[in-house]
Amino acid sequence: MADDTTPTAPVIRRLSPDLTAPRIGPREARGHNRALVLQALYRGRGRSRADLARDIGLSRVTMSDVVSDLIDEDLVVELGTRTASRPGKPATMLDINRTGHNIVGLDLSNSGSFVGVVTDLDGNVVARSGVEIPATVGEDALVAIETLLADLIALAPMPVLGVGVSSPGIVDDRGVVLSAPNLGWRDVPLQERLAAACGLHVSVANDANAAIVGERSFGSGRPDMMLVRVGGGVGSGVMIDGRVVGGARFAAGEIGHVVSGTDEGDLCACGNRGCLETWLAIPRIEARLAAPDADRSTVLAEAGRRLGLVLAPIVSTLNLADVVLAGSADHIDGPLLTAADTTVRDRTLADTHGDLRLRMTELGPDLVVLGAVVLVLQDRLGVT
Structure with missing residues (x-):
């Protein structure tokens, strides 16, 4: 008798959002x-x-x-x-006990200063502080961060549950900063070092990944989403079924050095030409706007179109429902955002992008530091 080799359709299981206790030991x-x-x-x-x-x-x-x-x-x-x-x-x-404990959040991704907040468990900010980034970076930057952390802990009116840190660069799952060129760091055990300095639980993540969990927890982010940070550079975080995607080398979402278009474009710091960062990073946009014959709407729309070229295959491949942009609203919210949205829709099937939201974050400049706070909520309490 012949074997029945008729293929069966694969079963696709999505993570359940409800609160059902799993079967565990x-x-x-x-x-x-x-x-x-x-x-x-x-x-x-x-x-x-x-x-x-x-x-x-x-x-x-x-x-x-x-x-x-x-x-x-x-x-x-x-x-x-x-x-x-x-x-x-x-x-x-x-x-x-929402007000009986504090969390300290640090954002190390700004260009001029390290900033931090003290919050309650709902993310309400009760204290702020900051420190200039030393010109020499490297070890001096680490010392400055330790000083800022000590200042913030002293400002906390309630016991500190933990410290969350959003760092630029590539960060592994042990809180080691594998590479952060702007700070002169390579293989820096940031989580271990700060925990030893303050005696508290410390959680460290890439700044874009921290931002996306902040948007999901304190904003209106959906379970399947992407968050693009636009500033001195361009980076992003990706979330599927409510879980941040890390990637094989902890570098998922590094879209800034994806070439956008086939016309080469300007030289990038990485050595390639036409990387998304050369079109979208705020200093690059400002340089184009400074040209004598520059038209602001045209410059911003072209930056948005280049972003849309990179986003379209990602949105289609992952079937994302939400793409959030974070950065200078003066540059992003307007012709740039409109052009990016139009380009994504023009280059993908309507069935794919039908319910897509491409929008600005609602959390403003505190997005990344609030994401650092969520890292502690996740690791210490298991909540998001």
Whole structure:
């Protein structure tokens, strides 16, 4: 009898966005349960133990134990009783202790200074500070960062849960900055060094990847999205199913040195011609605008078109629903954004880009530093 070799369609499974407890071993169960409870409270404040047990899928006994531990650690607080709507004892409502802890966030990606904030767990800024980047960078830059970190910790009115750092360059999953030429860094164990300096948990990520988790958590980012940062250079982060894509060498999203078009273009710092950065980086745009016969709308629209040429295959390949631009609104929000959007739509199928949003971030200049705050929420509490 002949074998039945009729192929079957592959099953495509997407990560479920709901709060269903996964099947895991007992050694990991407690940590997973804590994260599930904290995530449920973070996104849905004012819930009872019974609400949580039902929604997450844990027994009431297990839920009571988890909540008791979190209250002992001052991570969860009781708000009082719910207004009775049926017979019986009113339920006690719970929430994350949103103002009882602080997080320190650092943004090392600016051209002139390192900046930092102290926030509560909702990302509300309670203190700010900054320090000029030393001209000599390298080790001097690290010393300046340690000084800024100490100043911010001293400004925190509540216990600091952890420190998040957004760094330029390529950063691996251990918080080692593999390469950040502008700071003179190569293979710098930034996470380890700052943790030793301050005695706190430290999380370090690439600045564009920090920005995209900030947009997802504190902005209106969708689970499948891309965020493009435009400044002195051009970089991006990519998120699929709510997870940041790192890539084989931790360099996913490095679009600044993708050649845009076939007409060569200007020489780039990397040695190639026509890289997206030569069209889109703010200093390059300003140089074109300074020409005697420059028309502002034309210059900005051409920069947007070049961005659209690079974005179109990415949007189509990954079927992205959201592309967010971050940087100078004076340059980006207008002819540049319009031209980029038009180019992407002209070069992709309508079925691919039908619900695409190509837009400016709503978080303004705090986007990257708030992304650093989210790194701590993820690593310390398991919430986003």
